[in-house]
Amino acid sequence: MEKLLPRFLDYVTIDTQSDPKSNTTPSTEKQWVLAKKLVLELHKIGMQEVSIDENAYIMATLPSNMEKEIPTIGFISHFDTTPDFSGYNVRPKIIENYDGKEILLNTTKNIVLSPEYFEDLLQYKGQTLITTDGTTLLGADDKAGIAEIITAMEFLIQHPEIKHGKIRVGFTPDEEIGRGAHKFDVKKFGAEWAYTIDGSQVGELEYENFNAAGAKITITGKSVHPGYAKDKMINALVLANQFLSLLPPEETPETTEGTEGFFHVHHISGEIEQAKIELIIRDHDEEQFQARKDLIKDITQKINSKYPDSVIVEINDQYFNMKEKIEPAYHIVEIAEEAMIQLGIQPIIKPIRGGTDGSQLSFMGLPCPNIFAGGHNFHGKYEYVPLESMQKAVKTIVKICQLTGEKF
Numbered sequence: 001m002e003k004l005l006p007r008f009l010d011y012v013t014i015d016t017q018s019d020p021k022s023n024t025t026p027s028t029e030k031q032w033v034l035a036k037k038l039v040l041e042l043h044k045i046g047m048q049e050v051s052i053d054e055n056a057y058i059m060a061t062l063p064s065n066m067e068k069e070i071p072t073i074g075f076i077s078h079f080d081t082t083p084d085f086s087g088y089n090v091r092p093k094i095i096e097n098y099d100g101k102e103i104l105l106n107t108t109k110n111i112v113l114s115p116e117y118f119e120d121l122l123q124y125k126g127q128t129l130i131t132t133d134g135t136t137l138l139g140a141d142d143k144a145g146i147a148e149i150i151t152a153m154e155f156l157i158q159h160p161e162i163k164h165g166k167i168r169v170g171f172t173p174d175e176e177i178g179r180g181a182h183k184f185d186v187k188k189f190g191a192e193w194a195y196t197i198d199g200s201q202v203g204e205l206e207y208e209n210f211n212a213a214g215a216k217i218t219i220t221g222k223s224v225h226p227g228y229a230k231d232k233m234i235n236a237l238v239l240a241n242q243f244l245s246l247l248p249p250e251e252t253p254e255t256t257e258g259t260e261g262f263f264h265v266h267h268i269s270g271e272i273e274q275a276k277i278e279l280i281i282r283d284h285d286e287e288q289f290q291a292r293k294d295l296i297k298d299i300t301q302k303i304n305s306k307y308p309d310s311v312i313v314e315i316n317d318q319y320f321n322m323k324e325k326i327e328p329a330y331h332i333v334e335i336a337e338e339a340m341i342q343l344g345i346q347p348i349i350k351p352i353r354g355g356t357d358g359s360q361l362s363f364m365g366l367p368c369p370n371i372f373a374g375g376h377n378f379h380g381k382y383e384y385v386p387l388e389s390m391q392k393a394v395k396t397i398v399k400i401c402q403l404t405g406e407k408f
Contacts, residue, residue: 004148004394008140008144011147012139013092015033018175025174025183026055034079039058045150047153049061057185059169059188062156062168065160065164070404071404072166072191073165074191075152075197076171077149077196078146078171080173080175080180085136085379086137090132091135098128100122111381118382120201121384124389128387128388132383140375140384148393153169156401162401164404167401175356180357181364182360184361186365186366193332195336196356198357198370199371200378201372201376202345204350205369205372206370209354212318212319213293214316215281217300218314219270221237222272236271236274239311247263247299261281262282262283297313300312320359322363332367335400339403348372356368371393372389374386375389
């Protein structure tokens, strides 16, 4: 366990930001730097069948130390970081015995991590926090998960008295751009089920997530001298505004919670002759998810009825709610829940307002709930992770392996 912190600090200083505009896998060459390092480390701690393929997907095995046959289980995390915020030159700060007050992340820019705004901080008074320096993200999403999995495997190797079946671990690129599972070889992985270690606060255990789609709207206008534009000009920017005004204003990320779905406009650009809108569509309920996609099409038809062929929409499904694939194998959730309870951790079973590699893997034949990695405020300069939360994640992984061996 003593290697957990230095291991994590080592990982986060390596820039692994993914790029949604790239068509390669991994989407950025720099992801290979950490990927190759992880392969060496898996060999070093004594893992077997360590492999990395041409797309940087890493797999390794901890063999069973039991005589009876029990199911092979897996643990999966991703090593890329989000393109939404800089992951270059990460300089983590260690705050020991946190006093519950404001943390000055950056003196020059006066960037403060405050419990008045981020109330979860108060849960960790007296603990050791790892934060950013206010200029980058931290990368606990999901380098904390990787550090925890490797530390747990190392602990099991060093403690053969803890009985367990065959365990597979997998590390993926490009999860942050929705491609983490696209080229994951489920058959090669060979597990009956797995857990992504990619959640947030201690106790999180998730087996429901959004159905997700992305929409690209292209609007074509006609540019005419504004002094002579009556009944001739079609302003694509104005039509873009009309399009967005027809979306329900109360159904956005900033106004919804729990299982409530939303439309999220994340990019808009244009001029008179052409405008482009990119948005994402999210809903836990399959029927409501379809209704949201239908609404986008209905708005398109409404505008085109007045301005023929002005609007073209492309909608692509991204991932689906893994609940339907995990409920038939609900014992895998119960094992994780029991592991936490035995460790004195209160399980927090709730839907994910997002998705993980496990969302796609579950539909690829590998049921895969999500477990906490311990971090908070992902994808930005206020990201932090308590060391004690990471330690609890390691213990949870170990206990799941032990319980699986006992129950089968």
